[in-house]
Structure formats: structure tokens, C-alpha cells
Amino acid sequence: MPAILECVPNIxxxxxxxxxxKIVDAIRTTKDVKLLDYSSDKDHNRSVITFLGEPNAVAEAALKLAKAATELIDMSTHTGGHPRMGAVDVMPLIPIKDITIEETIELSKKLAESIANECNMHVTLYENSASAPHRQNLADIRRGxxxxxxxxxxxxxxxxxxxxxxxxPKAGMVAVGARPPxxxxxxxxxxxxxxxxxxxxNVIRSAxxxxxxxxxxxxxxxxxxxAQVSMNLVNPDYTTIFRVFDMVEREAHRYGVSVTDSEIVGLVPMKALIDTAIYHLxxxxxxxxxxLETRIWE
Amino acid sequence: MPAILECVPNIxxxxxxxxxxKIVDAIRTTKDVKLLDYSSDKDHNRSVITFLGEPNAVAEAALKLAKAATELIDMSTHTGGHPRMGAVDVMPLIPIKDITIEETIELSKKLAESIANECNMHVTLYENSASAPHRQNLADIRRGxxxxxxxxxxxxxxxxxxxxxxxxPKAGMVAVGARPPxxxxxxxxxxxxxxxxxxxxNVIRSAxxxxxxxxxxxxxxxxxxxAQVSMNLVNPDYTTIFRVFDMVEREAHRYGVSVTDSEIVGLVPMKALIDTAIYHLxxxxxxxxxxLETRIWE
Incomplete structure (x- = not known):
């Protein structure tokens, strides 16, 4: 099994x-990548695409997708409820298997340069790839x-x-960067x-x-x-799902209420759940x- | 991803x-199966081989292995510390993915018949494939x-x-059968x-x-x-590892001692650990x- 990188562009x-x-076809027609999911929101006038595969193939597919998006979308006439700044708006690269965050950062910079050159648009690096601390957060880059x-x-x-x-003005700007799952x-x-x-x-959030x-x-x-505590665990190897759950449960008891259930939205890396089992057992x-499955698929 | 069957022959x-x-080569030279592990014990004069793959390919490899074992091993001169009855001694088939225990039973019977015919040896079905309840347990079949x-x-x-x-007398008898992981x-x-x-x-065991x-x-x-409580969980979808752990912990407290840690010996299906996370979260x-990984490898 080669290294695996995930990419979740928003267009x-x-x-x-x-x-x-037509834009998603950029993924379908690239070798060694797999389209996992895509969904469109009319109110937001925005689509989220999830795909993964061999890291260089993912970068190739991401560039093809950016080209298709900047050809087909005209930002100067775009309306929609979700904040946005470009035809391809944000492009996170997420290391899944046998690729480090450092290697992903390096790849994200190459991809960013290729998108800038081949799509004739501005690219700002964000998250772990950011060129300065104040440029890590997408919301700050996109503000306005x-x-x-x-x-x-x-x-x-x-x-x-x-x-x-x-x-x-047709393409706008895109944020490209590496981030953990x-x-x-x-x-x-x-x-x-x-x-x-x-x-x-407020007890559990970093802010x-x-x-x-x-x-x-x-x-x-x-x-x-x-009532629900809704969260993003942005680096679950360090801030673990099982410790967050335990702290929420303890705090709930302090108010005389209990946790009825919890839910993971979308995909979760196997390791986060197996770490939970390791902890409790x-x-x-x-x-x-x-x-066993890692031996089948290695 | 096709269905996956595991086989753990003991020779x-x-x-x-x-x-x-030479005997393990039977696995190495069969298409669509993967050798996971094999180890030999001198005192026992016995080797355990673990492989898996597409179910029909696994049956083909298992038959080839039985042929090689009965050609190369002579039971009439065999000595060793571990109970045994045949050159290939026991051959469990374990459904891993997209194959039911019923389908595995059916396949085990075909394999048993092929081994009998092509290796000129007796085969007794055991575990879930057994032709009668008193023939489920390998120890009973092999007794003597x-x-x-x-x-x-x-x-x-x-x-x-x-x-x-x-x-x-050269080949002896082998037990073949389906069992859950x-x-x-x-x-x-x-x-x-x-x-x-x-x-x-004694509190947790079925007997x-x-x-x-x-x-x-x-x-x-x-x-x-x-002191250690050592166990086999022979159908972990029903008797779950997390409930067994909790009961052992509770019983330990009753005696004023605690669980220091636990260990899984060898391989474990991903589902058993994820079920543990589902329970605790x-x-x-x-x-x-x-x-995520199931989407990569589906």
C-alpha cells in the first residue's frame, strides 16, 4: 500500500x-486517486469534494480540478450564503497514511505554485503551510x-x-494548505x-x-x-476523542445532566477509535x- | 475489495x-492469497501458518498445502509435545469480510472432500462445520x-x-471446519x-x-x-471484549485488586476494537x- 493523501476542495x-x-470529472479521470464523496449546497452555492490517493496523483488531480473550476466558474457574478473568495475556494491536503505533515506541507507549496501559474490566480498558504502565524486561519484570510x-x-x-x-476577478483567490485529519x-x-x-x-475549547x-x-x-456540544477535534492524535468525551461527561454531571449519546459527522480515521479502545481496555x-485489516491492506 | 477468508493450518x-x-510455498505460489505469518516450534514439532485472501483462492491454497504436507511428512515416525493426529493436523477457515459463516461452512465441506480425495486421508469436520454437536471440539476429535x-x-x-x-498411516487425519475469528x-x-x-x-467462562x-x-x-486471566473470545461479535473487560475489572475490585493492563495476542479484527470505542463514546x-480506511480499501 503506498502513502495516502486526502484532499477536500471546496468550489x-x-x-x-x-x-x-464537469469539475468533479477532474478527479474521476486521474489515475491512482479515488473520489470518496461530493455534495452541493444550493443556498451556499458551493460544493465540497472529498478524494484521496497516492500523494503526487492527488496533487495532479487537485490541479486539474482547480483548472476546471477556474474555467467554468466566474466569481465576478457569484452569489451564495457561504463565505468565499475564489472559484476554487479552499484546498486542504490531509496526510492519511505513510506521509508526514512536513511532507504534506512541502507538497502543498508545490501545488499552490502550480495553481497560481496554471490558473492565473492568487494562492495564500494556510493552516500548517501558512507563511506566518496570522495566516493560519482560513476565516482570517477570507474575511471581507x-x-x-x-x-x-x-x-x-x-x-x-x-x-x-x-x-x-474571474478566479479570485484560493487557500491551499496541509492540515491533520x-x-x-x-x-x-x-x-x-x-x-x-x-x-x-467553553471548558473544553482551546480559545x-x-x-x-x-x-x-x-x-x-x-x-x-x-442541547449539544458540537466540536472539531483538529488534531485527534493529541487532543483525543476519548478524553474529550470523559471531560464533557464529567462537566455534564456537575450540572446534574448526563450524556445521552454522541455522533461522529462524516469520516473518522481508524486510529482515533482504536486509541479509544486501547485506553479503555x-x-x-x-x-x-x-x-487484522491493516495486514490485509498493507 | 472481494470477500476475504482466513485460514490457519497447523502442520x-x-x-x-x-x-x-516447501510446504509454505503452497501459499506463496497461489494467486490472490497472502501469507501473513508462519512460525515453527521445535518442542511441539509443529508449525502454524496464517494466510488469507479471496475465498476460492484460499481453498485452493489450503488444498495445495495439504498435498505438500502429506507428501513431505510421515506421521508414522512423528514425535512432538503437542497433541496431533495428521500431517496437516487442523485447518480452520475464518470468515473475515463479505462472506458469511454459512458460506464458509459450505466451502469447508468442499475443501474437506478435496483433501480426502487428493491426499488420500481422513477428514473430520469440526467447529461450526461439525456433522454432530459432539464433534465440534477439536480436543474431543483428537483425543488419544x-x-x-x-x-x-x-x-x-x-x-x-x-x-x-x-x-x-503416513497422512493420518485432519480436522477441517469454519469458525468465527x-x-x-x-x-x-x-x-x-x-x-x-x-x-x-470461573465467573466469565462459558463452562x-x-x-x-x-x-x-x-x-x-x-x-x-x-496473576493473569487468560482467555479466548471465540465469537467477539456476541461476547464482546469490552463487556468481558468490565466484568473482570469489577470482579477484581471485589477481591481488592485491580486490572493493571491487558493484552491481545496476535491479530484482532478491527470491528472488535471499534465496537469498544462505540460503547464507551x-x-x-x-x-x-x-x-476512513474502509473507504480507501473497499
Missing amino acids: SEGRDLEKVE QYEVMAEKIKEDMWIPDYGPNEFN LIAYNINLSTDDVKIAKNIA KGGFVFCKAMGLLIEETGK KLDNFSMDQV | SEGRDLEKVE QYEVMAEKIKEDMWIPDYGPNEFN LIAYNINLSTDDVKIAKNIA KGGFVFCKAMGLLIEETGK KLDNFSMDQV
């Missing part, structure tokens, strides 16, 4: 599904959205890492008191002194009438090689 | 490693060992399912009092009214000086499709 088209299909980008990129703090001399994780409480969920979120790699908020789920000397 | 040769290599088999197989209860008219699992206690481990083993699919014993580990609606 600024979610209404014209024929265009989306497409409409202000031609001016914003003239500011010293926001000069793009790659791109043409002139802002390309994240887990979208929700824990439901036996209460409709959203204040409790918000308080617990308030909680776990370093945890972003969290409290909200009320309309369908169930239950005290499997101190367990090796991932002992998982 | 009665553990001293002449050239012969073992090779030395009594020519006579034992004349008894009504022990007439082999397949084989020649005359007992073949088992987990060899040990839990270590913070005590050197082996009596506590034995008492706990004493405990979990249906749990075989267990208590013993003292010389190296560590710690209360992931009530989790689907195995959400495990």
Missing part, C-alpha cells in the same frame, strides 16, 4: 450541477470575502504567497438547557484554555430539543499491526 | 525447516492422538466425514495470588455459566509475578462506513 458552484459534474480581495491582498499582512501581478464530533446532553452546553464548550486542538460550541438541536502494548 | 513439522518452507486414530475412527461416534476405506486476550491483575485469577476466570463465547483460565505469569448511530 464556488452548488447550483449548476452540470458544471459541478471575494468583494474586498483585490484590495486586501495589497496589504502587507495579506500579500498572497503565489499569483499573478494583477488580481484575476480532523474529527467533527457532537455530544448530546439530557437537557434542553443550551446554557449548559455552552458552558461545557478558552481547554484542549489545544479542540474547537467547540454549545447549541440547541431543534429536532430533538436537546488498558492495552498498553498494543500495536496497530495487530489489527 | 506436524516444526524441526525440518526446509520441509516447512495419532496413535489411536486407526481404531477410533471405526467407532460410530467418530467415523470421519470424508476419506479412504483404509486409514493412511477468535481473539486471544489476557488481562493482568495487580496481585500474585493466582487463586483470584482462577476465580475470576461455568459465564459468557457463552468465552473460554478462560487463571494462571501466574512467571516473568512478571502477576455512546456512538449509537455509528456506521463502519465512517471509518
